[in-house]
Amino acid sequence: MKILTCTQQKEADAYTIANNNILSINLMEKAASLVADEICKRWDRSHRIIVFAGAGNNGGDAVAAARILFTKNYDVEVYLFNIKGTISEDCMTNIQRLQECGFTAYHEISNSFEPPKLEAEDVVIDGLFGSGLNKPLSGGFASVVKYINASSAQVVSIDLPSGLMGEDNSNNARANIIRANLTLSIQFPKLAFLFPENEDIVGEWKLLHIGISPEFIAQADTPYYITEAQDVSQLIRSRKRFAFKNNFGHALLIAGSNGMAGASILAARACLRSGVGLLTVHTPVCNHDILQTAVPEAMVQNDVHEHYFAEPVDLDNYQAIAIGPGIGQEEETALATFDQLADCYIPAILDADAINIISSHRNYLNRLPRQSILTPHIGELERIIGKCNNSFERLTKAKELAAYLQCYIVLKGAYTAVITPEGKFYFNPTGNPGMATGGSGDVLTGIILALLAQGYPQENAARLGTYIHGLAGDIACRRMGEISLTAGDIIDALPEAWKILSEIK
Numbered sequence: 001m002k003i004l005t006c007t008q009q010k011e012a013d014a015y016t017i018a019n020n021n022i023l024s025i026n027l028m029e030k031a032a033s034l035v036a037d038e039i040c041k042r043w044d045r046s047h048r049i050i051v052f053a054g055a056g057n058n059g060g061d062a063v064a065a066a067r068i069l070f071t072k073n074y075d076v077e078v079y080l081f082n083i084k085g086t087i088s089e090d091c092m093t094n095i096q097r098l099q100e101c102g103f104t105a106y107h108e109i110s111n112s113f114e115p116p117k118l119e120a121e122d123v124v125i126d127g128l129f130g131s132g133l134n135k136p137l138s139g140g141f142a143s144v145v146k147y148i149n150a151s152s153a154q155v156v157s158i159d160l161p162s163g164l165m166g167e168d169n170s171n172n173a174r175a176n177i178i179r180a181n182l183t184l185s186i187q188f189p190k191l192a193f194l195f196p197e198n199e200d201i202v203g204e205w206k207l208l209h210i211g212i213s214p215e216f217i218a219q220a221d222t223p224y225y226i227t228e229a230q231d232v233s234q235l236i237r238s239r240k241r242f243a244f245k246n247n248f249g250h251a252l253l254i255a256g257s258n259g260m261a262g263a264s265i266l267a268a269r270a271c272l273r274s275g276v277g278l279l280t281v282h283t284p285v286c287n288h289d290i291l292q293t294a295v296p297e298a299m300v301q302n303d304v305h306e307h308y309f310a311e312p313v314d315l316d317n318y319q320a321i322a323i324g325p326g327i328g329q330e331e332e333t334a335l336a337t338f339d340q341l342a343d344c345y346i347p348a349i350l351d352a353d354a355i356n357i358i359s360s361h362r363n364y365l366n367r368l369p370r371q372s373i374l375t376p377h378i379g380e381l382e383r384i385i386g387k388c389n390n391s392f393e394r395l396t397k398a399k400e401l402a403a404y405l406q407c408y409i410v411l412k413g414a415y416t417a418v419i420t421p422e423g424k425f426y427f428n429p430t431g432n433p434g435m436a437t438g439g440s441g442d443v444l445t446g447i448i449l450a451l452l453a454q455g456y457p458q459e460n461a462a463r464l465g466t467y468i469h470g471l472a473g474d475i476a477c478r479r480m481g482e483i484s485l486t487a488g489d490i491i492d493a494l495p496e497a498w499k500i501l502s503e504i505k
């Protein structure tokens, strides 16, 4: 699914009106009726509905929703802010329609505003500004926003929480943005919804499909996508009747150190549950027995060192390599890592300590094998690119890094982003907060390693791997709950996740 900018969203509305035989006012009616439906589903008539509308089309949506709720016998009150004395045509039509149905609780504000008392049981519809916001809110609008935010009422924002820019909020004042409980986004998700710092602003978000032209969406150019199940299910390769294990690659996992055998075990088990033909784990001597016991399906190759990775491996027999989980950051390990990567001609994934080692030896950065996949979480990424003030800045810098290294960056978190060397962003929708637990990332490394070894191209391996990892996390969460979820539970849910995804056409 494409994520379009607010400017493109306006173009999409205009294109649909011009080419798809629908009047602008009817597109607004569709949006408003979906907003009203959603409110009716969640709140019954015992709740007062207080509508705050702007003079643009976002306000038009809100006024139309007010009429629909009023005709369904909800107790509705409307405050429309007409500060400049200009109301959009469709908004004006809806004000007239509202009055025509005998609605009297309509207040138009042009200067002074006596705000209504807001109670916890009230539902506020925020239709002040949507995709037409062109600068941060200030003055009277900022005061209205603060007033709504200070109340204990439930807030439903139409399209976007008023005051929030769809993409970059670097120069915005958070206090002047509505904090919604529910955001009903018209047709497209907005990039800003995917940023952790906006969680309390956006609340739960849901898309309302108003019938924007599919041709427009197909030709719209964007670097931002949300991966959907069908996008990745069609990447999954079926197995031939006469398949044998060599068809699915031999993966090499360099992982573990003294006290960190668990990282290698988790990555190895996830790799084996993701279709790899053969797996060799290269690990220090001290981890040999535990690995052989915990993962009997894997072959174990001892490093020369008792406690950590110290000697690179000949890659001749392998189709893909993963390096990093639990390897530590000894200087000898760093040197072995660089030696290993210097001659690496097979697809590679670098995780955890391999990334930390690179960030503390920055002169090696541009020697990483091209097309490698790096899987940092925010902290690991910022050790390379520096501290960022917000997610938009972080994504921008991550894109520059991916282009400079000609590598794929899998920036982990909620909505993990797969960032390609060409500057595309694929956000992953699966996964849950239960996965914020030690070892979850090692599981992801094992999954992507398995896919690389089977010959999946890097971009597909990263996108499919992150999707299935989150899906397994969601299945595990249903079984165990967020609190008890462990990385091992994600592995245990992988078989079901692979089965479910393989069956989606």
Ligand SMILES: NC(=O)C1=CN([C@@H]2O[C@H](COP(=O)(O)OP(=O)(O)OC[C@H]3O[C@@H](n4cnc5c(N)ncnc54)[C@H](OP(=O)(O)O)[C@@H]3O)[C@@H](O)[C@H]2O)[C@@H](O)CC1
Binding pocket: 010, 013, 014, 024, 025, 027, 028, 029, 031, 054, 055, 056, 057, 058, 059, 061, 088, 128, 129, 130, 131, 132, 133, 134, 135, 136, 137, 138, 141, 158, 159, 160, 186, 210
């Ligand atoms: N038929 C359609 O097109 C459909 C549209 N739909 C709906 O329309 C919404 C977009 O509507 P919109 O384009 O009218 O913009 P909207 O967000 O209401 O506000 C723009 C007004 O605000 C003003 N303004 C901007 N920033 C400001 C600031 N900081 N402080 C103060 N003022 C500021 C700006 O004035 P300006 O500064 O440009 O003079 C302009 O007049 C979209 O989100 C969706 O809900 C759906 O119903 C589907 C059908």
Ligand SMILES: Nc1ncnc2c1ncn2[C@@H]1O[C@H](COP(=O)(O)OP(=O)(O)O)[C@@H](O)[C@H]1O
Binding pocket: 352, 377, 412, 413, 414, 415, 416, 430, 431, 432, 433, 434, 435, 436, 437, 438, 439, 440, 441, 442, 443, 444, 469, 470
């Ligand atoms: N709130 C969340 N929602 C979705 N996925 C999450 C969430 N928190 C963590 N995850 C996922 O769990 C994994 C955690 O990885 P990482 O931080 O490297 O853990 P570790 O280093 O302990 O293995 C990532 O794939 C991340 O996307």
Ligand SMILES: [K+]
Binding pocket: 058, 126, 127, 128, 129, 130, 157, 158, 159, 160, 161, 162
């Ligand atoms: K809004």
